[in-house]
Amino acid sequence: MRKKIISGLVASVFLISSSCQTNPVTGKKDVMFMSESQEIALGKEADPQIVAQFGLYEDPNLQRFINEKGQQMAKISHRNNLNYEFKIVDSPVINAFAVPGGYVYFTRGIMAHFNNEAQFAGVLGHEIGHITARHSAQQQSKSILAQGGLLLGMILSPTIAQYGQEVSQGLGLLMLKYSRDAERESDKLGVEYSTKIGYDASEMADFFTTLQRKQEEGGQAIPSLLSSHPDPGDRYNTVHQLADEEQRKQNLTDPKVGRNSYLKMIDGMIYGEDPKQGFVENSVFYHPELKFQFTIPTNWGYQNTPQQVQMGPKDGSAVMGLTLVPGNSLQEAAQQSLQNYGLQPVESKQVTVNGLPAIAVVADPQQQQQQQQQQQPLRTLTYFIQHGGNIYSLMGITTVQNFNNYFQVFSGSMQSFQVLSDPDKLNRKPERISIVTVPKASTLAQALRSHNMPDNRHNELAVLNGMQLSDQLPGGTLIKVVKK
Template structure:
């Protein structure tokens, strides 16, 4: 049983190590007790769940004085809490802290899935999407949590990564699919992510984050005087706790291998994925790469080799899988916008805009922006949800503390525009800027430049010039720009990859071609096999 010593310590110090104490207590005590049938209790439909979490986590609990009687009550409630929150995980065979029941876990995943699908975009390729979903469901059917509403999607991101949300929502990027050479390798990636879900790694980490704010949470329930601070505690610690550790990665590897074997695959494909990931770079401006979110335990190849009963054998080329990759968009898709110097061009929406030279630019699915080197001034372009520039401007200036200044333009490059300068905030925190809402076809584009009010005289001319440069894209070459795409070419005669590349050039480097084929430039390739190449591009 967890014992708290608070007689000589302030309340915040007594609860500072609660997550670790709780985890150790959970692992070392006989919770959960067995019921009359000998089965262990679980946290499915846990009465505390997210309703208990609602008051937790954002701020510095150390800055919030709790009454002594509140903390005493907290201490008295802990044993009962851990009696139900320490659950045996059927996938791992280990006890773990779990304050979030399965129904809440699924609800969290469902809500996050909507955001991810909107923010990252779902890659549109029905045949490839079906292959991924079918493989995922095949693996999940052999897991200990086969009744979850499993979902497997391809997100439209070029970075090499895959990730899982609570409740069974799994995502692979089109970038990682381009680097896979077989159904077995796909099974290795999906099996690993399924392992994170069945081991409840995210839920376990969120439960620890709840415990980090335990005093504040129960204090909120018992003492209304701290309720107004409930929205300020735990966000930073939750982010730390939700980062998977090396032990989680080892566990996901082991579970992934288990599910692969149950589905009829061997461990060789998992070893091949490990080698591919080790040769892959980092992430993009949108999301991090695999090694950023999946820390390498350091011995993963050796560990998996130790679980394979026989020496790894060379696997035949999976031409069925490779054919599914024909035409897959590779790297960043210029159809969604690209930079040429400080000019941004968007072929699909047919516009261009010039950002100030030397500013740091970024293109995401929701906006395009440029940040001044000092980091205080920004120019941003985004779609406005309203149907007309007038409606968009009305909404913008209805915000509290936003003061509308003089109008600037009624037209930019012949497009109907509603624009004005503005000022928001007070004192040293006041900002000033210029906003323009432009009708582009049936879309409304919001152009905005903002800076601290004290800097506005020095930045005004630069921001005015940038916003005024917004124009239709008319160059046929830019409008017709094509993305990089994968294509497959059979080897006519035995040769090296470097010689093949010279005879059948790609629009990317030899090193990139080698990486996506899991080869080296001087690797010998035999007649008849398929080699992935990259064609097209801006």
């Protein structure tokens, strides 16, 4: 027995020592069970899924801008051997994230909230820092391998319930929450990298304040930049101090900010939801291009992506999602979908939903899957509805214990699905950022009123501009307003 224990200890020591790799940033040895080639392979696998999930934002100038600045920064980073890719994805959510192997993504939502090039550059350096310090690789095994499948992940995690779908390894990386130490290290690298390409890194601290205000304004979750983050006040002061030190170290006497150049670049950018991809109004989801609508349960949150509409209560006790499903008939689509999700039908019947043919199915995860999850048994209600040459799946998921409580909520929403014919909804145009000039000295509030911005949106626009409503603006100042 003693020999076996010693042999086991020796094997463990050998495994750990053989997995130690030099961290490119710190130069120290880290225990790492993922090689660089595996990181690159994981990034290549995740990238097309992320692009499919969100879609790319169609603005060649902005895509060129993020790629040029990203490649410039990648060259001076600690891992300039990687083939980096930088993309703006078509999502209104305020977020930026990176996956292993050199893939960095900014949403149009975060691009809309930057107020100069230096803020953008600081966050860009922060995300590149996660890659160079191998934070994603360190976290991926804990975050991805522990998810335990679609249904379990959705029902147990409010984060996944809000953002998830069939979460593969690649898309699961979006949910990574770095430690406070990792966030501090990426802040430091963001300062270093953005300063090296000539920008005023202290502007990144100001943008973190904008993020904090936005989160407080609407309770919006910001998964990467603020998850597990240090205290905002401490972070603000630390980044300013680091920026001053880095500028002295690099002898940068005239750092770039690039306010007007950046604002002019985002003039005309879509702001908030793009109606053609679907939008919510008075708890009803409308999709003008696919010409359907349905009701979202009262007080439920939602997220809309090109692939799925995801809904759920804040406590994460249930989740409901709408997706397109393949199949030449309702029966074929239902059978394939249930099989793909590993669901066993309990009850099934053909129904009509507002004149549209449909199948309603109550189903449970297969017994083996339930046993593997070792959690409360789950139950689903799914309506498969045929409309306009497509078949839609509206699936509600909760525990067996809660199923009766949620059944009416699920079925009520699913049975509200109908053809969209309202011209106002079908022809809805997106809001866009408009860059305007303040004609004479005034406060931000006065400038917004002069451009006919309603008072009930002034606080939102103040955050969008990174200002306070009482701020005094000189004549000729450029600001953001929102117009159809």
